[in-house]
Amino acid sequence: MAQPSASDRRQSVRTGVAWEGVHRLLESGGPVDRQARIVDVGGGTGGFAVPLAELGHTVQVIDPSPDALASLGRRARERGVADRIIGQQGDLSDLPRLVEQADLVLCHGVLEMVEDPAASVAAIADVLRPGGHLSLLVAQRHAAVVARAMAGHFQAARELLDGDPVPAPASRGGGHRFTHDEVVHLLTGAGLEPVSVQAVRVFADLVPGSLLDLEPGATAALVELERAVATRPEYLPLAAQLHVLARR
Numbered sequence: 001m002a003q004p005s006a007s008d009r010r011q012s013v014r015t016g017v018a019w020e021g022v023h024r025l026l027e028s029g030g031p032v033d034r035q036a037r038i039v040d041v042g043g044g045t046g047g048f049a050v051p052l053a054e055l056g057h058t059v060q061v062i063d064p065s066p067d068a069l070a071s072l073g074r075r076a077r078e079r080g081v082a083d084r085i086i087g088q089q090g091d092l093s094d095l096p097r098l099v100e101q102a103d104l105v106l107c108h109g110v111l112e113m114v115e116d117p118a119a120s121v122a123a124i125a126d127v128l129r130p131g132g133h134l135s136l137l138v139a140q141r142h143a144a145v146v147a148r149a150m151a152g153h154f155q156a157a158r159e160l161l162d163g164d165p166v167p168a169p170a171s172r173g174g175g176h177r178f179t180h181d182e183v184v185h186l187l188t189g190a191g192l193e194p195v196s197v198q199a200v201r202v203f204a205d206l207v208p209g210s211l212l213d214l215e216p217g218a219t220a221a222l223v224e225l226e227r228a229v230a231t232r233p234e235y236l237p238l239a240a241q242l243h244v245l246a247r248r
């Protein structure tokens with residue numbers, strides 16, 4: 001059996017907690033007790049969509065990149081799930097046009113780049129069926145301040161301390177950064193009820209990639225450590241990302 005590549009190992013550390021949260025939700029009958037209708041906004045080449053389709057769900061991937069969608073199609077065919085995945089070019093602003101109703105919407109690493117996060121969350125809420133769920137993964141501000149300071153970018157850290165200094169598309173470092181309270185405010189303002197919050201990548205970005213590549217068992221141990229702190233509220237400010245599940 002082929003061993004996971006270095007890239008695959010690092011990816012498992014970065015996405016493991018969020019994936020397990022989504023998987024638990026589906027396994028518990030959260031969105032539905034049948035095949036779920038899932039929309040993955042910004043789903044790219046199918047890192048979540050393909051495994052979800054392999055579980056028997058139908059996934060509509062909406063992404064602005066035609067290259068990413070082409071890779072998604074190839075990946076879906078190779079894994080035998082092309083009949084359960086639809087790729088469409090678009091972004092959050094296209095949800096009303098492309099989606100009628102969904103049991104679960106994934107919005108991972110996308111909200112950071114929109115000009116009006118509140119309007120985008122409201123658009124997601126509008127396409128969720130009553131009782132449907134949103135899986136939201138966003139960059140967390142406190143950890144971004146620390147990361148900038150550790151890199152010697154002290155002015156950038158100071159500017160980010162109290163909020164985004166400029167609108168997302170022009171913001172240094174890739175867009176908005178959110179606190180836990182800001183995320184909850186966005187969700188409740190759109191009529192969504194947060195049901196769980198997890199800390200994601202508390203340690204992953206601090207561990208040298210060479211250690212994971214060279215030290216036997218290091219990746220598995222780090223994934224287990226990330227799992228152990230994911231639901232501890234004291235670690236939320238240290239997390240590079242927050243993963244929130246919310247119900248309509």
